[in-house]
Amino acid sequence: MLDQKLQEQIDSFVEKNRNQIVETVRALVQIDSLRGEPLPGAPYGAGPRRALDRALAICKEQGLSVADHEGYCGSAVLPGQEGEIALAAHLDIVPVGEGWSVDPFSATLRDGYIVGRGARDNKGAFAADLYAMLCLRELGVPLRHSLRLIMGCNEETGMKDMEYYLSKNKAPDFTLVTDCSFPVCHGEKGGFSGDIIFPKPARVRRAGGGVARNIVPAQASAEVDCQGLDKERILALAGEAEGICAKMEGDTLTVSAEGISFHAAFPEGSKNAIGHLLRFLCGAGLLEGEDFERGRFLADTLEHYYGETLGIACADAQTGKLTCVGGLLFEENDGLHLNLDIRYPVTASGGEIGKKIAAACKEHGCSFVVTKDDAGTYVPAEHPAVQTLCRVYRELTGSERAPYTMGGGTYARKFPNAVAFGPGDPEEKLPYEPGRGDAHQPDESQNIGILLRSIKIYVAAILELDKIL
Numbered sequence: 246m247l248d249q250k251l252q253e254q255i256d257s258f259v260e261k262n263r264n265q266i267v268e269t270v271r272a273l274v275q276i277d278s279l280r281g282e283p284l285p286g287a288p289y290g291a292g293p294r295r296a297l298d299r300a301l302a303i304c305k306e307q308g309l310s311v312a313d314h315e316g317y318c319g320s321a322v323l324p325g326q327e328g329e330i331a332l333a334a335h336l337d338i339v340p341v342g343e344g345w346s347v348d349p350f351s352a353t354l355r356d357g358y359i360v361g362r363g364a365r366d367n368k369g370a371f372a373a374d375l376y377a378m379l380c381l382r383e384l385g386v387p388l389r390h391s392l393r394l395i396m397g398c399n400e401e402t403g404m405k406d407m408e409y410y411l412s413k414n415k416a417p418d419f420t421l422v423t424d425c426s427f428p429v430c431h432g433e434k435g436g437f438s439g440d441i442i443f444p445k446p447a448r449v450r451r452a453g454g455g456v457a458r459n460i461v462p463a464q465a466s467a468e469v470d471c472q473g474l475d476k477e478r479i480l481a482l483a484g485e486a487e488g489i490c491a492k493m494e495g496d497t498l499t500v501s502a503e504g505i506s507f508h509a510a511f512p513e514g515s516k517n518a519i520g521h522l523l524r525f526l527c528g529a530g531l532l533e534g535e536d537f538e539r540g541r542f543l544a545d546t547l548e549h550y551y552g553e554t555l556g557i558a559c560a561d562a563q564t565g566k567l568t569c570v571g572g573l574l575f576e577e578n579d580g581l582h583l584n585l586d587i588r589y590p591v592t593a594s595g596g597e598i599g600k601k602i603a604a605a606c607k608e609h610g611c612s613f614v615v616t617k618d619d620a621g622t623y624v625p626a627e628h629p630a631v632q633t634l635c636r637v638y639r640e641l642t643g644s645e646r647a648p649y650t651m652g653g654g655t656y657a658r659k660f661p662n663a664v665a666f667g668p669g670d671p672e673e674k675l676p677y678e679p680g681r682g683d684a685h686q687p688d689e690s691q692n693i694g695i696l697l698r699s700i701k702i703y704v705a706a707i708l709e710l711d712k713i714l
């Protein structure tokens with residue numbers, strides 16, 4: 246437990262710098278740092294480069310020594326005597342999408358929030374990390390470890406920035422990735438993705454579904470040639486089926502299916518619209534012969550989101566069950582592609598999963614191409630650093646929450662000895678309807694009070710980690 250005088254100093258530092266902290270977040274949110282075409286010194290394009298320049302300039306203005314790692318990422322250092330603790334945040338963003346009530350790059354201040362793309366994910370955290378370091382400098386408590394703030398530019402589309410950094414620089418002794426919720430995320434499942442490719446069914450003219458690879462689709466649709474079939478019966482079946490909408494024009498049936506959308510890492514309670522569509526096409530006699538067999542196999546695959554149909558279901562005590570979600574159906578020259586987003590337990594192997602899927606696909610006249618296999622990470626909950634972080638969080642907030650693992654991925658998987666630690670408050674209730682205000686959503690909003698509190702937690706955590714690492 247920190248002594249009271251130190252705690253008061255930290256509180257007053259944060260209070261004194263409140264406006265500057267908010268303006269730091271706003272300055273970065275105002276830069277559209279979506280990935281673009283690579284340019285010299287800017288492997289992720291002009292936007293991330295501008296955000297990195299700005300972040301490095303802010304760190305430099307505050308008297309930190311900074312390094313530009315060839316535009317992949319940047320870092321700012323507070324030197325110590327031996328060893329290094331890193332804080333890692335990212336400056337790149339996901340696309341804006343639809344449905345904003347403000348300009349996503351205006352960094353609007355509204356009711357105690359900063360509203361804008363990247364405000365929560367992850368530019369707020371960059372400011373929290375920076376001000377935690379500045380606070381530690383001002384406290385004047387000598388730290389054994391150097392502190393390094395690593396600011397990445399490629400978190401959202403591959404994390405190659407951290408691979409580059411680690412290929413050129415010594416890995417920190419311990420890394421806190423500030424890109425999740427408190428208290429501590431100490432394990433992440435592996436991330437695996439691939440396309441099942443299959444011939445377009447004979448009667449299907451067009452088929453598609455989903456909006457993103459990592460979201461259980463809420464919508465899927467197809468146009469089907471019904472020549473020679475009992476159209477009235479088909480329309481009657483569509484009328485009876487829940488979540489199916491159909492209309493017939495001439496011989497062409499346009500049919501759409503509705504599902505229940507969830508993030509692919511948490512499919513419990515979801516309903517896959519692509520699977521629902523395929524199930525209807527099979528049941529209504531619109532797929533025949535091999536098309537029928539394949540359609541049923543794919544519908545089963547999509548309904549059983551723990552990978553049962555593909556023979557890949559597995560679980561471990563550390564990170565839980567494998568999840569398997571088909572988020573996108575789209576047409577390419579070689580046929581229809583069904584993309585699978587799979588999150589596998591840390592003790593499973595992506596290579597084995599790929600082989601099993603390929604074998605199951607072959608049996609049903611489909612092929613399978615792996616597009617991503619990104620190993621997970623796990624630090625035991627008993628690790629002294631995890632215990633310390635949880636204790637600090639408990640002392641400062643009164644929360645008894647236990648450390649957790651998840652299906653989502655952060656930079657923690659790229660570093661040895663890394664966990665994700667805040668700055669999100671797991672109790673936070675956003676002042677919006679569901680689907681708004683959070684990371685990757687319209688009106689993404691960072692609560693200023695939560696952000697300021699996270700700085701205090703980071704300062705206390707680093708003081709403690711410095712003693713035990």
Ligand SMILES: [Zn+2]
Nearest residue numbers: 366367400424
């Ligand atoms: Zn993020």
